[in-house]
Amino acid sequence: LRKVTTKQLRQQKKDREPIAMITAYDYPSAKIADEAGVDIILVGDSVGTTVLGYDSTIPVTIEDILHHTKAVTRGAKRSLVVADLPFATAHLSQDEVLRSATRLMQEGGAYGVKVEGNSGLTSKINSLTTAGIPVMGHIGLTPQSVNQLGGYAYQGKDRDTAKRLLDEAVRIEQAGAFALVLECVPEELGKLITETISIPTIGIGSGKLCDGQVLVFHDLLNFGAAFHPSFVKVYSDLSKIIHEAVRTYVKEVKEKQFPEEKHVRHITEETFDSLYG
Ligand code: KIV
Ligand code: NA
Numbered sequence: 001l002r003k004v005t006t007k008q009l010r011q012q013k014k015d016r017e018p019i020a021m022i023t024a025y026d027y028p029s030a031k032i033a034d035e036a037g038v039d040i041i042l043v044g045d046s047v048g049t050t051v052l053g054y055d056s057t058i059p060v061t062i063e064d065i066l067h068h069t070k071a072v073t074r075g076a077k078r079s080l081v082v083a084d085l086p087f088a089t090a091h092l093s094q095d096e097v098l099r100s101a102t103r104l105m106q107e108g109g110a111y112g113v114k115v116e117g118n119s120g121l122t123s124k125i126n127s128l129t130t131a132g133i134p135v136m137g138h139i140g141l142t143p144q145s146v147n148q149l150g151g152y153a154y155q156g157k158d159r160d161t162a163k164r165l166l167d168e169a170v171r172i173e174q175a176g177a178f179a180l181v182l183e184c185v186p187e188e189l190g191k192l193i194t195e196t197i198s199i200p201t202i203g204i205g206s207g208k209l210c211d212g213q214v215l216v217f218h219d220l221l222n223f224g225a226a227f228h229p230s231f232v233k234v235y236s237d238l239s240k241i242i243h244e245a246v247r248t249y250v251k252e253v254k255e256k257q258f259p260e261e262k263h264v265r266h267i268t269e270e271t272f273d274s275l276y277g
Contacts, residue, residue: 001077001078002078003077003078003080004039004040004078004079004080005080006080006112006134006178006179008039009039009040009080009178009179009200010178010198010199010200012039012200012211012212013198013199013200013211018211018212018213019039019040019179019200019202019211019212019213020037020038020039020040020212020213021038021039021040021041021042021202021212021213021214022038022040022041022042022214022215022216022217022220023041023042023043023044023046023047023050023214023215023216023217023218024041024042024043024072024075024076024217025043025044025047025050025051025068025071025072025217026051026068026071026072026075027071027072027074027075028075029072029075029217030071030072030073030074030075030076030079030081031075031076033076033079033217034075034076034077034078034079038079039079039080039212040079040080040081040082040179040202040212040214041072041076041079041080041081041082042081042082042083042084042114042214043065043068043069043072043081043082043083043084043108043110044084044114044216045057045060045064045065045084045086045087045116045143045144046143046216046218047060047064047065047068048060048064050216050217050218050219050223050224050225051068051218052064056143056146056147057086057087057143057144057146058087058144058146058147059087060084060086060087061086062085062086062089062100062103062104064086065083065084065085065086065104065108066083066103066104066107066108069081069083069104069108069109069110070107070108070109073108073109073110074109080111080112081109081110081111082110082111082112082113082114082134082136083104083108083110083112083113083114084113084114084116085097085100085101085104085113085114085115085116086144087144088144090115090116090117090121090124091117091120091121091124094123094124094127097124097127097128098127098128098131098133101113101128101131101133102131102133105133111134112133112134112135112136112178113128113133113134113135113136114135114136114137114138114181115128115135115136115137115138115177116138116142116143116144117138117139117142117144117145118139118140118142118145118155118164118165118168119164119168121137121172121175122171122172122174122175123175125137125172125175125176125177126175126176128176129175129176129177130176134178135175135176135177135178136177136178136179136180136181136202137169137172137177137179137180137181138180138181138183139155139165139168139169139172139180139181139182139183140155140156140165140181140182140183140184140185140206141153141154141155141183141184141185141205142183143183152184152229153184154184154185154186154205155183155184155185156185156186156189157186162185162186162189162192165185165189165193166189166192166193166196169182169193169196169197169201170196170197172197173197173198173199177199178199178200179199179200179201179202179212180193180197180199180200180201180202181201181202181203181204181214182201182202182203182204182206182210183203183204183205183206184204184205184206184229184231185203185205185206186206186207187206187207187208187209188207189206190203190206190207190209190210191207191209191210194209194210194211200212202214204231205229205230205231206231215232215233216232219232219234220232220233220234220235220236221234221235221236221237221238222234222236222237222238222239222240223238223239223242224238224239225239
């Protein structure tokens, strides 16, 4: 079993072999993703909205990410596991950023971390990579900044913001990142950044021309998601499948159709009689 490495991902970019990435937050989903041939599994802070019931990723803590990372790394044998640094963590002191990332790798078993932010993080990324911590950048729409941005909108649609994102992508590569997530930028900007930098770009809502794609597990499978952004392709309807299964179970319990004879074990008549002494 050959494990995915940052070196392999770089080669995939050169060979124009697309990189498939998906989020996962627990053992069974990580195991399935790994066995399905996913290259990168992200323990995203989207765990906050998909699994923990928050209405944004802001409340997610390092303890939350660590807890889910441990479960994911037990299930992923081949895929490269990246864990998100949660809200504002990357903007704390160099020491604190290093400590958080170290925990995700040493305690959580992650291969590396993802750092979300459109500017001002290059010195932090540099100190992490200097310490041997692989870093994935994340620019464009950065959900941790939703309160500051005022909503979830496409980024880089005009010349100035597009230019700023391109410059930032170059700086993130120079700081030593091994890959870069581009979230919700126009396809043309995704293409330009992908052609400009030599590390792989992973797009979400950023068109067909990035080096790879990422989707949120629960979006792709319609598992509990109340709303899907327009860039999501829903490959299965788990909510419907699970709902029908559980509803049937409830009905069968109430109508005494479950358990059936095959689900039951018996004792001998002799033993039974002896219970009545
Ligand atoms: O948390 C997450 O799911 C992410 C991806 C959308 C890239 O950061
Ligand atoms: Na995230």
